[in-house]
């Protein structure tokens with residue numbers, strides 16, 4: 417397979433409702449797609465971060481430079497650019513896991529399409545559909561939150577995740593428990609908003625039987641998360657702190673987490689995501705597939721990952737309609753609380769040309 421062309425398409429999709437987290441409020445999904453053309457097949461991927469480095473260190477303009485100036489030249493220099501050959505070639509570049517994931521996933525998509533193999537087959541997925549959880553942002557009032565939970569449960573979501581931050585944590589969890597009962601699969605995500613000084617306060621969440629508390633403390637502080645886990649009965653789940661399998665091994669060894677949210681974009685791509693899945697399974701640590709408000713281009717491959725046997729908790733891959741009135745691919749629609757795992761070769765989905773044109777704000781040739 418030979419790389420012939422690569423281009424980047426900036427897209428902007430309005431969110432149907434603002435999504436508020438402890439790190440800010442999103443009103444649109446602004447990112448870029450990477451489109452590569454090889455002599456055998458085309459490949460697509462989606463960059464997972466934002467225009468500004470507020471949620472994570474990577475951001476759109478920076479990733480564009482890293483892909484154009486430092487990663488693509490290494491792909492073009494490969495005699496046969498396979499996904500397996502790409503990883504060592506990209507290892508010379510420090511960090512930039514989300515940029516590397518975008519390039520690796522586009523190349524993997526092309527490679528799998530050339531071989532007629534679905535990503536689910538490549539990863540070893542064992543389910544044809546996966547249960548869908550939903551992530552609910554911080555609200556202005558408890559009644560608004562209850563209305564949202566009610567609506568999502570009526571749509572069929574099997575697990576509720578609440579964004580929390582200091583001042584919006586125990587009360588919303590208690591309100592959801594009181595309204596919907598003890599049996600509702602419920603978890604929270606702090607997106608690093610707390611410190612160890614909040615340990616006693618976070619202990620108040622233990623009475624609510626949560627599945628997990630996601631990334632309560634600052635990212636990359638495994639020692640602090642391990643100290644917090646010793647004071648909580650609620651399982652700590654790491655997200656932002658896990659950048660690769662090595663981090664996952666350290667976090668498990670330190671008892672810094674008892675669950676891992678795997679986001680293929682955050683860990684540099686799907687092969688590394690699979691390695692984290694296998695490592696966690698070997699230690700009896702449940703994992704689930706996280707989400708970043710992806711369009712269908714990022715959502716489709718995440719469903720293949722979510723179908724791996726060790727993904728024993730519902731993930732954040734919600735229906736397209738949870739975020740967008742219109743997606744740039746055929747929408748993923750919830751059926752009995754589940755989403756279908758794509759079965760077509762590669763990521764198993766293509767952008768809809770008309771929708772893509774309408775949501776594209778800029779196109780940039782990256783190669784040659």
Ligand SMILES: CC(=O)N[C@@H](Cc1ccc2ccccc2c1)C(=O)O
Pocket residue numbers: 435437442464465466471551605607655706707708709732
């Ligand atoms: C579904 C969910 O809660 N995802 C992330 C938070 C998040 C949410 C929205 C995002 C939008 C653009 C870039 C990063 C984003 C991250 C999380 O699990 O922590």
Ligand SMILES: [Mg+2]
Pocket residue numbers: 605607630631655656677706
């Ligand atoms: Mg999270």
